[in-house]
Amino acid sequence: MKAVVYQGNGVVKVQEVEKPTIIKADDAIVRVTTAAICGSDLHIIHGVLPVDPGTVIGHEFVGIVEEVGSAVTTVKPGDRVLSMAGINCGKCPTCRSRKVWACPNGGIFGNGPMFGNLQGVQAEFARVQYADEVLTKIPDQLEDEQVIFVGDILATGYLGITGVKPDDRGLIKPGGSVAIYGSGPVGLCTLAAAQIYGAAKIIMIDPLEYRLEMAGKMGADVLINPDKVDPVKAILEATNGLGAELAVEASGSDEALYNCINSVCAAGTVNILGIVNKPIQLDFSKLIAKNITIEAGICNVIHTQELLDLISAARIDMMPIITHTMPLADAEKAYDIFDKRTDGVVKIILKP
Numbered sequence: 001m002k003a004v005v006y007q008g009n010g011v012v013k014v015q016e017v018e019k020p021t022i023i024k025a026d027d028a029i030v031r032v033t034t035a036a037i038c039g040s041d042l043h044i045i046h047g048v049l050p051v052d053p054g055t056v057i058g059h060e061f062v063g064i065v066e067e068v069g070s071a072v073t074t075v076k077p078g079d080r081v082l083s084m085a086g087i088n089c090g091k092c093p094t095c096r097s098r099k100v101w102a103c104p105n106g107g108i109f110g111n112g113p114m115f116g117n118l119q120g121v122q123a124e125f126a127r128v129q130y131a132d133e134v135l136t137k138i139p140d141q142l143e144d145e146q147v148i149f150v151g152d153i154l155a156t157g158y159l160g161i162t163g164v165k166p167d168d169r170g171l172i173k174p175g176g177s178v179a180i181y182g183s184g185p186v187g188l189c190t191l192a193a194a195q196i197y198g199a200a201k202i203i204m205i206d207p208l209e210y211r212l213e214m215a216g217k218m219g220a221d222v223l224i225n226p227d228k229v230d231p232v233k234a235i236l237e238a239t240n241g242l243g244a245e246l247a248v249e250a251s252g253s254d255e256a257l258y259n260c261i262n263s264v265c266a267a268g269t270v271n272i273l274g275i276v277n278k279p280i281q282l283d284f285s286k287l288i289a290k291n292i293t294i295e296a297g298i299c300n301v302i303h304t305q306e307l308l309d310l311i312s313a314a315r316i317d318m319m320p321i322i323t324h325t326m327p328l329a330d331a332e333k334a335y336d337i338f339d340k341r342t343d344g345v346v347k348i349i350l351k352p
Contacts, residue, residue, distance in 0.1 A: 002352065003123030004331045008053035010045045014331050017056060020119065020127035025071035028131035030081060034144035035122045035328070035350045036060040037338050038085075038152060039184060039252075040275065044112070045339060048277050051112035058122030058350075059085040059109035060152045062144045065135070066125070074132045081135040082308075083128055084301045085109060085152035087118065090133035098166035101300045105130075122331060124352045136304055139312055148349065149189065149318050150307045156299040157189025158307060160248040160273050161197050164297030171246045171269045171295075174198030179235050179244035179263055182251030183211035185321055185347045186273055188218060190248050192316050195219055203238055205231050205256070210344050218320060226259070235263040242266075248273060254280045264292060272296035324348040 001019045004012055020029060038060050043049040051057065065079045075081055088095050088103035095103050107116015109126070119127065128134050138147055161178070163171045172178060178194045180187050183206035194202050203222040204215040212223040224234045235244055243265035249257045252274035260270045261282070270292060287294070310316045323346045326334045334348045 001124040002328060003056040004058060004120070004328070004350075006044055006051050006053060006055050006057050010047065012045065012057065012332060012335055014329055017123070019125050022067055022069050023127070024129065025069040026130055026132065027069045028065055028072055028075060028128045028135060029067040030061075030063040030083065030126050030128055030135070031066045032061050032063040032121055032123060032126055032352050033080075034062050034148050035352070036148055037122070037331075037334060037348045037350065039186065040111075041335075042339055043275065043277075044110075045335065048275075049112055050114065051110070052117075055110060055112065056120040056123050057110035058120040059111065060148060061121040061126065062138065062148050063126070068131060072131045075135050075137060080138040082138050082147050082304070083121070083126075083151055084134045084304070085299060086111075086115065087129045087134050089130050095133075098302045099300070100133075100302060101298050122328065122350055124328070136308070139308065142308075142311060145319050145322055145349065146311055146317070147308065149185075150304060150311070151301060152299055153185050154189045154192070154307055154316070154318055155301050155303060156186050156273055157191075157250070158193040158303055159297055159300055160186075160190040160250065160271050161193040161246070162303070164271065164295045164300070166300065166302060170197050171271060172197055172199055175200045176245045177201040177203070177239050179203040179205065179247045179260070181205045181231075181247070181249050181253070181256035181260060182274060183208070183215045184251065187248075187250035188215060188321050188346070189318060190250055190273070191215060191218055191220055192318060196310065196315060201238065203235055203244060205235075205259075206251075208341065211346060214320065214346060231259050232263045239265070243268060245269070246271065249276075250274050252276055254278065261286065261292060264290075267291040269293045269295060321347045322349055326350055328352040
């Protein structure tokens with residue numbers, strides 16, 4: 001089968017690899033119909049996330065079940081399915097407490113030895129372990145493009161508003177204000193979640209004008225380019241000097257994280273979704289003086305059915321962020337566009 005394979009030294013290539021097979025009774029083999037390139041895939045290209053050469057990469061996909069192991073009961077061959085970005089066993093104490101991202105038996109597709117050393121899904125076929133836990137049937141009326149982000153970036157953006165703890169049910173109340181640093185895919189998913197939770201003022205911050213323009217089309221109330229104005233001053237002005245009740249860092253920038261802390265209101269919350277790749281210093285006296293809460297979290301997929309229901313009810317539509325649809329064979333070109341942020345790219349999906 002054809003797959004996107006990491007070659008080492010920041011290089012990816014589409015090449016022939018062996019098609020996966022059922023190994024364990026709870027496995028499924030899925031024929032991939034749509035995959036996507038994620039911002040975290042670029043961490044592999046940039047050498048931030050160690051992945052062995054020869055690894056198939058990618059972790060966002062939907063497809064059709066081709067084969068299941070003898071222990072799989074929730075899906076069958078022919079079912080259209082959405083997959084989570086990674087696997088979890090569903091049986092350990094961690095999973096039972098709804099902290100599935102931390103499952104000791106789990107991992108993330110195509111993310112190297114730090115995350116289970118699983119093969120990725122930017123390919124024609126994918127092996128999915130713990131299929132009953134990881135795969136969810138797609139409602140017949142929904143297209144691939146409507147649901148593909150549920151298993152990763154939409155779940156992450158939703159986490160930015162609900163809070164990172166499994167029992168959290170919202171960091172803002174209806175009428176609240178949210179400042180979202182980064183209008184890339186995760187930031188735009190956070191924008192959609194903020195609308196669901198009734199935010200009255202959603203402020204988007206990004207240095208790329210075309211991404212701010214998309215945020216505006218999706219309903220953001222205030223658009224701030226930090227290369228043109230001081231974002232902290234602009235947020236304070238937009239919130240009558242109080243600051244945002246919730247500031248979400250969705251860009252992976254240390255400067256944006258500092259700005260989150262400086263632009264959040266007293267007793268507000270800073271939620272860190274972006275991956276800041278270097279140690280930073282925080283002024284804890286400022287945090288204490290303002291009674292600021294800081295949360296940080298990786299994607300937790302406990303809201304899958306909730307998000308599918310919202311999409312089915314037309315309450316969430318993330319299809320506008322898909323700016324490019326390309327064949328899997330053009331993945332090398334797609335990675336170049338996505339990495340360099342050219343051609344107005346926000347999100348690229350790949351079609352095997």
